[in-house]
Amino acid sequence: MTITLYDFELSGNCYKLRLLMNILNVPYAIHPVDFFPGREHKADWFLRLNPFGQLPVLKDDDLVLSDSGAILAYLAKKYDTSGQWFPDDPAVTAEILRWHAVADDISATSSAARLALGYSYPFDIEKSQKGAHRIFRILDEHLWFGEKAGRDWLCAPAHPTTADIACFPYVMLSEEGGISRQDYPALRRWTDRVRRIPGFMVMSGIFPAGPAKT
C-alpha cells in the first residue's frame, strides 16, 4: 500500500488525517497543495482528484478519497487493528457519524472565522463566531456530563474514536478566529486528553499539552 495525502500544513481538516495516521502508525507521503495564497485546490489537476475543490484528498494505491470525516472512517476501518477508532457496533457508529457532522459545523463556524480574520476570506466574522460559541456551549455540557458519568470522550466507548479526532482541530484553532475557550472548562479538559493520546502530533498553531496532574 502507498498512501499519499494531498495536504496543506495550516489546514485543520488535513491535520485530522495526519493525526490519525500518526496514532495508527500508518506510513504516508505528503503531496503539498498551495491552498493559500496559491489556491491550488481550484486548479484543474486538483479538481480532477476532487471536483468539489476541497482539501484533504487521500490516495491509497488507486483509490482516491475526499472529505476528512469519510477518510477518517476509511483509515480506521482499514488500518486500525484494535477496532477501537471506528467500532462496528451500530449505535456507536451512529454516534460517531453524528459527531463527524458536528465537526463539519465547527469547520463552518470556527474555521470560517479563522479564514476571515487570518486569510482575508469574505465570511461573516460575527455570525461565524456566534455559531462556534453555540456549538462549544453544547459540546462543553456534553463533556461535563460525560465526566460526571465517567465518560472521557465524545462517544460512549471508554476510549477515543474518530469523533474526537474530527472535532479537535478547529476547537483548538478557535482563538485564531477570535473565539475564546475560556468559558468552556470541560471542553478544555477534553482537548488536554486528546493531546495526551499516545502517538499525538501537533500542527502549526497547536501546541502539546503539559503532563497530566496525578
Add this chain to the structure above:
Amino acid sequence: MPKAPDPITRDLWHVVAATDELKIGLIETTLLLDRRLAMTRGLDGEPVVWFATDEENGDDIDADSVLDRLPVKTAYGYTWTCLGTPSAELFPIPEFAEADRVNMSCGSIGIHVSAPRAVENFLDMGHFPYVHTDILGSEPHTEVKEYDVEVSEERDEVLATKCKFMQPRAAKSATQAMEVEYVYRVPHPFCSVLYKSCPEDESRRDVIGIFLQPMTEETCRAHLLQSMIDSTSTITDLRRFQQTIFGQDKPILENQYPKKLPLDPRAETPIRADKSAIAYRRWLSQKGITYGVIPQAS
C-alpha cells in the same frame, strides 16, 4: 473613532498586497491605518489603490474608471501605498534582483497584534527551541549567544549582526543540523529583513522579509517574502516551510499583552537576548512613532 496616525507613520510607504495576487478587474478591500482601501490591477497589470467608499470585496471594476488614487509603488513582489506624502524611497533589498534567486510571496496573513509586536517577535531568537521545536531550534541548545546591534545613522535602520543559533532544520534545503548565522535589518518601522546562512551555498545568504501592514493599532497583516538560493524545492514546498514557521508564531503573537508595543524601557523586563528589541523600541521612540505602540511617558 480611531486616532489619526502620527505623521511619520502616515507618510510611510505601507505594504497592502502581493501584487500577483490582486486580480485584474476585481476589487479587493483591506484596512490600512484604520482606513478602508480598495485595490485592483489594470489591464497593464499595474496596481491601483484608493479609499474605499461602498465598494465590496469581489466587485468588478475597470481600473481606468478610478480617478482619485493613492500613490502606489511596487517592490519585492508587493504593492505599497501611502496615506500622506511619501517622503522617501522604499528601503533597498539588493539581493532580490539576483538572477538565480527564487523570489516568492508566502501569503498575507492577518494577526491580532500590533505591527511592532510582530516585528519584535521576528527579531527574537530566544523562542526558537520552544515554538519552532526541531526546525529552528531544539533543547538543550537554547542559549542566545552574544550578538552585535547598532542603529545605522546613514541608512536609518536597526542592524543586528553575528547572531548565531544551532538549528535542526534551518531551511527547506537543509539536510542536517547546522549552526546558522543571522543578520537582521529593521529598515522600516513595520518591516524587517533577515539574512541567514544558506544550506545550499555557504558563500551566500537566504533572505526572508516580513512586511507588516498596520490595519489598526492592534491588528496587522503579515506579508512574507522569501528570496532563496534553492535549486531543488518547488515554490509550494518553500511556501509550506515558511507558513509552518509562521503558523507556530501566530498564537504566541496573538496572546501577547498588551497588544501594542510598550516603548517605556521599564514596561517590560528585557534579558540580554533582547538587545535587538531594545534598540528597535528606542529607535521607534526617537522617530516619534505612536501608532501601534504605547509611547514612553514624557
